[in-house]
Amino acid sequence: MFESIGSFVTHQVLYLPVFLANVFLADIEPSEELPQLLTELTLQKVVRAIVIIIIAYACMSMIQAVTNWLSERVPRRFRLLIKQSLPFWKGLILIVTISYLLNLFLNLSETNLLALTGTMAVALGFAFKDYISSIIAGIVALFETPYQVGDRIQIDDHYGEVVGYGLRGIRLQTPDDNTVTIPHNKTWTNAISNANSGQLEAQVATDFYFDHHVDGDKVVQILYQAAYSSKYTQLKLPIVVVMKEHPWGTQFKLRSYPMDARDEFVYQTDLICRAKQAFKRQGFPYPKLWRAAFPD
Template sequence: MTTDFHHVLLTYWEQFLFVLPKLLIALVLLTIGLFVAGRLSALLSRRLHRRSADPLLADFLTQISKWVLSLIALLVALNVLGFTGVVGSLLGAAGVSAFIVGFAFKDIAENFLAGVILAFNRPFHIDDTVQIKDLVGHVVALNLRTTLIRTFDGKHIFMPNSMVLKEPLTNYTRDGDLRMDFLLTVELDPADTPAVVTGVILDYLQTVPEVQAGTKSPYVNLEKASATTVDLRVYFWGDSNDYRRGVLQLKGHLMQQVKQELVGAGFSVPALAG
């Protein structure tokens, strides 16, 4: 029994010594290949960022190039080791199907394909404010599997690319401006009219630099009127590039200031609503 065990160990040792040179060469080639993949992808990243106005697409293409070059390095190493059958199988299953090994990898392939579509379709850019379902935040990055979104309260949400692609996506900052509105209730004396209240509101809004003018000037609609009160909805356009400051904070500021202007003009404003 001891002799047989010794013979088996000796056989394995001889086989290891026979494979060792190929293993060392494969490791060296794999290390060099990964190093070259990193350098080439970094070079590609710099060139894409210089020539492309969309850093989101540039980053995504850089990630893909690095993975492809790394895969090539791995295939070369496998070929040196003599695993030609494995290499042939991988090359024969070229494309995305090479990554789908059974049902367990279905979601990975789906999110990868969704990421490719998002990168070229570009429904958003870096720092755009978007809403997906009930989630609202800034786009930070598009990765091979997930889209990273940072909410206004500082949370980092990694959403699967397939969900981002399938769900309705609202981009608040794509055009650079956004119309907002708020509702206010104003008490009127018998001698007053809604037009007088509207004039006070518009006169103030025209003095606010952050409120857009021209073709996107603010306006006021009469929503409801009774014997003593009117409900007026105020519409205005703001800069949405900085969504929190240019839209949300601007809206809150205008609601407070419009109320003060009306109170200063002798009107009572019992209710304000967003």
């Protein structure tokens, strides 16, 4: 249903200017001359356009750098708030720059504006359908916030932290330190898993497996102790241990939260090391390999 709505919105936005332009121009008498669309092109205007583009690019780069620098130096609870303001400032600079350039080179009368909008809609609608769909999805995402800068999300097979929010897509920093660019229009058709949704903490689930004869109460007690003793654990949030039976053994899942979602894998490693030391002292039996491979 969401895909259908997204496609409908995209289609209407692309072709509404064409319809309005046709209706408006139909009322113009054939004898009427349309005002000249382009203004006089001078060297001064070209220089001004180049300067404003350079300034806009410099401002966007500076805002990106300042945001990254400032977010790493403020108290941790303000880090995501600062990063989440980045798309707004970049969008504002882009809108101001485009508006200035259009006003500089075009005679934006009412007639010309409708004619230009209709022409651009037809051209862009066919040539850049997916690109425009991504832009519209990005604008929708600003209000629905399925992801923000600083969130840890998964789209398809890609999981990581949102480190950039652009006009066309987002950039994910994966645990392997790869940067993946994903277009916004994935929100029309793909499920998005968000681990922290703008919060600093994200739940970490750590699995442990034992033979059916293991003492479940002792395992649960050790897992709680491992979580409470870790320096990464956010003690204000709940710590839960759940069990699940399989034909080949018993699964224990420790659910807890690190103080910073960035420490997800370091925190999980710390929990495993602490728990395994205690399990070794207790001599708990692990599942037999043949049972795991051939559960029946």
